[in-house]
Amino acid sequence: MNKNRRRFIQASILGTAAAATGGLSQTATAKEEQTATNQGMDILILGGTGFIGPHMVREALKRGHNVSLFNRGKTNNTLFPDLTLYKGDRDGGLDALEGHKWDAVIDNSGYVPRHVEDSARLLSSVSDFYLYVSTISTYASFAAPNDENSPLGTLDDETVEEVTGETYGPLKALCEKRVAAEIDADNLTILRPTYICGPGDKTDRFTYWPVRTSKGGDMLWPGTPADEIQIIDVRDFATFTIDCLEQRMTGIYNTVTPVGSYTMGDLHDDSLAVSASDMNAIWVDSDFIDEHELAEGRAIPIWSSPEGEYAKVAMVNGEKAVAAGLRNRPVRETARDALAWWNSLPEERTSTPRAGLDPAKEAEALAMWKAKHS
Numbered sequence: 001m002n003k004n005r006r007r008f009i010q011a012s013i014l015g016t017a018a019a020a021t022g023g024l025s026q027t028a029t030a031k032e033e034q035t036a037t038n039q040g041m042d043i044l045i046l047g048g049t050g051f052i053g054p055h056m057v058r059e060a061l062k063r064g065h066n067v068s069l070f071n072r073g074k075t076n077n078t079l080f081p082d083l084t085l086y087k088g089d090r091d092g093g094l095d096a097l098e099g100h101k102w103d104a105v106i107d108n109s110g111y112v113p114r115h116v117e118d119s120a121r122l123l124s125s126v127s128d129f130y131l132y133v134s135t136i137s138t139y140a141s142f143a144a145p146n147d148e149n150s151p152l153g154t155l156d157d158e159t160v161e162e163v164t165g166e167t168y169g170p171l172k173a174l175c176e177k178r179v180a181a182e183i184d185a186d187n188l189t190i191l192r193p194t195y196i197c198g199p200g201d202k203t204d205r206f207t208y209w210p211v212r213t214s215k216g217g218d219m220l221w222p223g224t225p226a227d228e229i230q231i232i233d234v235r236d237f238a239t240f241t242i243d244c245l246e247q248r249m250t251g252i253y254n255t256v257t258p259v260g261s262y263t264m265g266d267l268h269d270d271s272l273a274v275s276a277s278d279m280n281a282i283w284v285d286s287d288f289i290d291e292h293e294l295a296e297g298r299a300i301p302i303w304s305s306p307e308g309e310y311a312k313v314a315m316v317n318g319e320k321a322v323a324a325g326l327r328n329r330p331v332r333e334t335a336r337d338a339l340a341w342w343n344s345l346p347e348e349r350t351s352t353p354r355a356g357l358d359p360a361k362e363a364e365a366l367a368m369w370k371a372k373h374s
């Protein structure tokens, strides 16, 4: 039995005993004990310097774990000068990882099945636990709500390695399959997040909404205030990731805000609340959006038409993760902190947002909408 398995069983026994006495303080003590016994794990993060990785690194360090990194040294390479960096490329360049041991590995940069398979194979014998960061995009269809048992997308040609809007989901599904073929189910967690949002989000998808709101004036909002959306705050995701390692929570977990808990109307209210602007919302129906191709690319991010191919993309069941301890903070905090982060960025970055409606296109669309409805 490996070291962490023993720790986990010890902690579980403690937890059960405390619960049986019904004493709240004893349960709390057992929880503290469990965290304490799992402190100081050696964690390797493949891809710890992008968007999500740094939040995981900080969460793990905060809890007293030792973190080392594997990446090429290209992205944010001055972020963690005190951490050991095993430098290499996932594409055939894993040599730096040989001859070391870890309590847990987080694969946070796996998009290509061959890369994921290579690292899982190499690390399976030198790590007690493995966590693969996947995505809800693995699901074959969003015409109906999904849970962890829903069918996954497939590729006609499994040798394809180019990551595009179309191949991303099925490639990640194949990555899951490959990692599961290398790592025992007793040692493996797979997380499927939806849109990961908050400070540092390089996609600008969620950030667009509070940022655009803060600029004020007439603003195009898609669909209706009742349209449901789902996100996950990057810090809640990072917390849950480290919880999975400490508590050896195996299996597959959708990591999302609860179905039905958040709407575009809520996003509108939160964006206004955190930006104190005079923004005036003009809700534009999905037919108009389709007719004028306003949602092409990432122009209207996070929202999906409740009618189309992605009608149920915000109906991904996340109850299993919540039962396992995932806690979602109020989205208003995500909006507040995403906006503050954006406002801290240099002008050269904020002048070219990577998502959201181009201001001229928005103004033109609003003029057409008003002309039609005056």
Ligand SMILES: NC(=O)c1ccc[n+]([C@@H]2O[C@H](COP(=O)([O-])OP(=O)(O)OC[C@H]3O[C@@H](n4cnc5c(N)ncnc54)[C@H](OP(=O)(O)O)[C@@H]3O)[C@@H](O)[C@H]2O)c1
Pocket (backbone or CB within 6 Å): 046, 047, 048, 049, 050, 051, 052, 053, 070, 071, 072, 073, 074, 075, 076, 088, 089, 090, 091, 107, 108, 109, 110, 111, 133, 134, 135, 136, 193, 194, 195, 196, 197, 203
């Ligand atoms: N963002 C979202 O909303 C979202 C939603 C669902 C799931 N996900 C999943 O979340 C994970 C992390 O996303 P992210 O945006 O935080 O990270 P990311 O930008 O995809 O990954 C960046 C990290 O990976 C390293 N990296 C990239 N290519 C590499 C290579 N060939 N070899 C070695 N290291 C490499 C980078 O460092 P170097 O450049 O220095 O190598 C950096 O540390 C992904 O698996 C993604 O599928 C994201």
